[in-house]
Amino acid sequence: MSALSPALIEALYDRFGDRFSTSQPLREQHGRGESHHIAAIPDAIVFAENTEDVAETVRLCAAEGVPVVAFGAGTSLEGHLSAVRGGVSIDLSRMSQIVRISAEDLDCTVEAGVTREQLNAHLRDMGLFFPIDPGANASIGGMASTRASGTNAVRYGTMRENVLSLTVVLPSGQIIRTGGRARKSSAGYDLTRLFVGSEGTLGIITEVTLRLYGIPETTSAALCSFENVEQAVAAAIAVVQLGIPVARMELMDRGLIEAVNAYSNLSLKIEDTLAFEFHGSPASVQEQVEMVAGIVGDNGGKDFEWANTPEERNRLWKARHNAFYAVVSQRANAKGWSSDVCVPVSQLSACILDTRELLRSCSVPAAILGHVGDGNYHVVFAVDPTSQAELDEVAAINKKMVEYAISVDGTSTGEHGVGTGKIKYLRQEHGDAVDLMAVIKNAIDPKGIMNPGKILPNDVSPAV
Amino acid sequence: MSALSPALIEALYDRFGDRFSTSQPLREQHGRGESHHIAAIPDAIVFAENTEDVAETVRLCAAEGVPVVAFGAGTSLEGHLSAVRGGVSIDLSRMSQIVRISAEDLDCTVEAGVTREQLNAHLRDMGLFFPIDPGANASIGGMASTRASGTNAVRYGTMRENVLSLTVVLPSGQIIRTGGRARKSSAGYDLTRLFVGSEGTLGIITEVTLRLYGIPETTSAALCSFENVEQAVAAAIAVVQLGIPVARMELMDRGLIEAVNAYSNLSLKIEDTLAFEFHGSPASVQEQVEMVAGIVGDNGGKDFEWANTPEERNRLWKARHNAFYAVVSQRANAKGWSSDVCVPVSQLSACILDTRELLRSCSVPAAILGHVGDGNYHVVFAVDPTSQAELDEVAAINKKMVEYAISVDGTSTGEHGVGTGKIKYLRQEHGDAVDLMAVIKNAIDPKGIMNPGKILPNDVSPAV
Structure with a gap:
């Protein structure tokens, strides 16, 4: 029995035919991401094929006050897909057209369901790439919605810096475009940045215009x-402070290397490790390597082990990208819980050491990894989702990590988003600014139908 | 006779003493920026010395529905300071404390009245600098409010990318902080970017946390x-498309060079010119120079003329920064009118050539200049503000430039802001998204007291 009214079901079925579904397996698949968060399943799914499909679904749902939750690739880590008040999941994965690419302007427009791997496969022959790389093969719309970043952010920025404009379906079903293709603009409120990171709570992103980059001459x-x-960590901080433009600088602790070796059939040395990637002209890469080698040596690092061929590099980064799955796979029936904080770089060492102390007595398998160039790090826990004791134990560690990060003017989430998982820390981090977020939410989505129960806590004023 | 109620005047005088003024000369000074826009003078001035002064002024004004307009350094070019509905100008120029600097984290926090030259003078001995450089010695708060950029943006980005967080006084008088000091965050709506570029219409920025950079080894x-x-322009476009990380790449047409030579007592060759600055290690600068020299040669450019010493460089950029004043000073009693559009780089050549055609028959002295690496260019006109015919002539050219820029997916303003000057183009550029801006404006500033008559046109729904 669906909680949707027969009239709404009929209207959606009339409009979408077999692209509308209330099947239980589909609903279960659409109510969760990849992490430990408990699924709350939507009442139905619409498979959208274009912006107008999304707009029409939102219009029909809005008329009855029924929630809508956008679904891209299902790689969320903080419960964004959980249909906590039921409603319709709008699956955007069929919106996978690359609408246009301009090599001259180094930009492109894609539908929200295009994944980053799909985009990069398409760009490769043009000598271009899109650098934002959260590991998972997420959809571009989902990455925009959570303000994602990942391994290349230290050099290329995050989705915040790399989205030029968006097409968005508002809670009324109205379709807007948040900007043009100029690299900069002072023409009014920055709606692009308002929707980037809004996790589907203000509207649904259906198209994204992105900055692109030339594939570096040397990698x-x-x-x-x-x-x-x-x-x-000391070496990583020195690299940042000297402004060396490394493309990637990733921390993997020995626990993670062990997990990655097992999962990806590698034989990396089981030690605390920094993984670097350098982009540029041959001379520039050479210079970066020499400067970083000097810093690494000063901080007790051993000799570089090079991944020289594209194949070796791909294997290395694929292993790194699979870190989450590698840790989780260490245990049968485990789920991943990935914490995510970001702090000013000067605080990073103290934060990570504090986290290591917390992990010493932790009964749940865990590993530390991080985009340390940005001050961003994670702990991935392989948790038994049926054990409340384990969930409580990890929650307590996560809480301490987050509170430490906030206490040093950092953030409760560097790149995973708030979802349901970080709501409880939002006021601690932002104070009364949370109420201003609620003012914006209420003004744009007065019926509260857009991905309800995400980002904003219940204690905001005015209530959402 | 002031339009303020006796009660409000008394309350402001009680609170601020001689930091409150209704003197006619002060009011006239505070009602205009540096451009041709007609001044509308405020009813009174408050000289704020800290955030709480601003908050208290806003609270007192809000209680009576009296408008407030923030004033920084008075360098606005689009009528932002015009008190079109009267009210109180809050002068932030005495808020000139550099609150903190972290060399380790490459960031700082300054009060809104700190100017960019003041900040850079302070940073120099620490080996740091703040790159955003709009030419005028604007206040950091004003630069954040208009989403300013300038000559270094092609390499370092704009205020959008370089503000980490803000302290803001809301229309209620409430004080919020929009974020922490982490380099990236996914924790809720991007309030920082919402206030950057909002031109005092949503709140008043009183403190700004900025990214800093190490002074390059070689310049x-x-x-x-x-x-x-x-x-x-063809050469400039090629430099951008090859991703060469030039720090500055400025177009100055021959008319501008003539004006600059006269104003700054220089003897630059009177030709259409690109001015470059290169930042980096010696090897990296050498490499950039060689690549750019090749491109320039391929496009008919003549040999580089080097500004080798810091003094020569300073003289060059100072001359460039004074371009606006140089053009205006060509004519007695003239006012400057600086147009400002930004387009995708692939469209830049056609746009600038079209503008040159428009200027051929123009009776008002004018010169073209531009941050061509971003696709952003200006025409500075030295206009007689008493001649309606001249104002109409320039307005018609400005309109054609803006409409051309919008037609190629560019923007009506790359960096000067909307103010009163670009309001009429906002809907043409943003379509129905303008109504969403009005929803946000109304929700945050329901009484409409924050810098009224700026950014949003009168035809928005809901009305503001």
Whole structure:
């Protein structure tokens, strides 16, 4: 029995035919991401094929006050897909057209369901790439919605910096475009940045215009192992402070290397490690490598181990990208819980060491990894979702990590988003600014139908 | 006679003493920026010394529905300071404290009245600098409010990318902070970016946390002259498309060079010119110079003329920064009218050539200049503000420039803001998204007291 009214079901079926579904397996699949968060299943699914499909679904749902939740690739880590008040999941995965590419302007427009791997496969022959890389093969719309970033952000920025404009369906069903294709503009409120990171709570992103980059003339990657995490982090901080334009600088602790070796059939040295990638002209890459080698040496790092061929590099980064799955797969029937904080770089070492202390007595398998160039790090826990004791234990560690990060003027989430998982920290982080977020939410979505129960806590004023 | 109620005047005087003024000369000074826009003078001025002063002024004014207009350095070019509905101008120029600097984190927090030159003078001995440079010695708060950028944006981005967080006084007088100091965050709506570029219409920015950069090891600047603007622009576009990380790449047409020579007592060659600055390590600068020299040569450019010493470089950029004043000073009693559009780089050449055609028959002295690496260019007109015929003539050219820019998916203003000057183009550029801006404006400032008559046109729904 669906909670949707017969009239709404009929209207959606009339409009979408077999692209509308209330099947239980589909509903279950659409009510959760990849993490430990408990699924709340939607009442129905619409498979949208274009912006007008999304707009029409939103219009029909809005007329009855029924919630809508956008679904891209299902890789959310903070419960964004959970239909906590039921409603319709709008699946955008069939909106996978690359609408236009301009090599001259280094930009493109894609439908929201295009995944980053799909986009990069398409761009490769043009000598272009899109650098934002959260690991998972997420959809571009989902990445915009959570303000995602990942391994290349230290050099290329996050979705915040790389989205030029959006097409958005508003809660009324109205379709707007948030900007043009100029690299900069002072023409009015920055609606693009308002929707980037709004997690489907203000509207549904259906098309995204992105900045692109030329594939660097030279790419070079290396691993460097350290006696301990402290040294590795110290080296990473020095690289940032000297402004060396490394493309990637990733921390993997020894626990993670073990998991990655097992999962990806590799034989990386089981030590606390920094993984680097350098982009540029041959001379520039050479110069970066020499500067970083000097810093690494000063901080007790061992010699670089080079991933020289594209195949070796791909294997290395694929292994890194699969870190989440690698940790989770260490245990049968485990679910992943990935914490995510970001702090000013000067605080990073103290934060990570504090986290290591917390992990010493933790009974749940866990590993530390991080985009340390940005001050962003994660702990991935392989948790038994049926054990309340384990969930409580991880929640307590997560809470301490988040509160430490906030106490040093950092953030409760660097790139995963708030979803349902970080709601409880939002006021601690933002104070009364949370109420201003609620004012905006209420003004744009007065019926509260857009992905309800995400981002904003219940104690906001005015209530949402 | 002030339009303020005796009770409000008394309350402001009680609170601020001689930091409250209704003097006619002060009011006239505060009702206009540096451009041709007609002044509308405020009823009174408050000289704020801290955030709480601003909050208290806003609270007192809000209680009576009296408008407030923030004033920084008075360098606005689009009528932002015009008190079109009267009210109180809040002068932030005494809020000139540099609150904190972290060399480790490459960030700082400053009060809104700090100017960019003041900040850079302070940072120099620490080996740091703040790159955003709109030419005028604007206040950091004003630069954030208009989403300013300028000559370094092609490499370092605009205020959008370089503001980490803000302290803002809301229309209620409430004080919020829009974020922390982490380099990236996915924790809720991007309030920082909402206030950046909102021109005082949603709240008043009182403190700004900024990204900083290390002063480059090597800085090198050169001029290159071309047969015509078309060649110069073609060279600039090629530099952008190859991703060469030039720090500055400025177009100055021959008319501008003439004006600049006269104003700054220089003897630059009177030709259509690109001015470059290169930042980096010695090897990286050498490489950039060689690549750019090749491109310039391919596009008919002549040999680089180097500004080798810091003094020569400073003289060059100071001359460039004074371009606006140089053009205006060509004529006694003239006012400057600076148009400002930004387009995708692939469209830049056609746009600038079209503008040159428009200028051929123009009776008002004018020169073209531009941050061509971003697709952003200006025409500065030295207009007689008492001649309606001249104002109409320039307005017609400005309109054609803006409409051309919008037609190629560019923007009506790359960096000067909307103010009163670009309101009429906002709907043409943004379509129905303008109504969403009005929804946000109404929700945050329901009494409409924050810098009324700016950004939003009268035809929005709901009305503001």
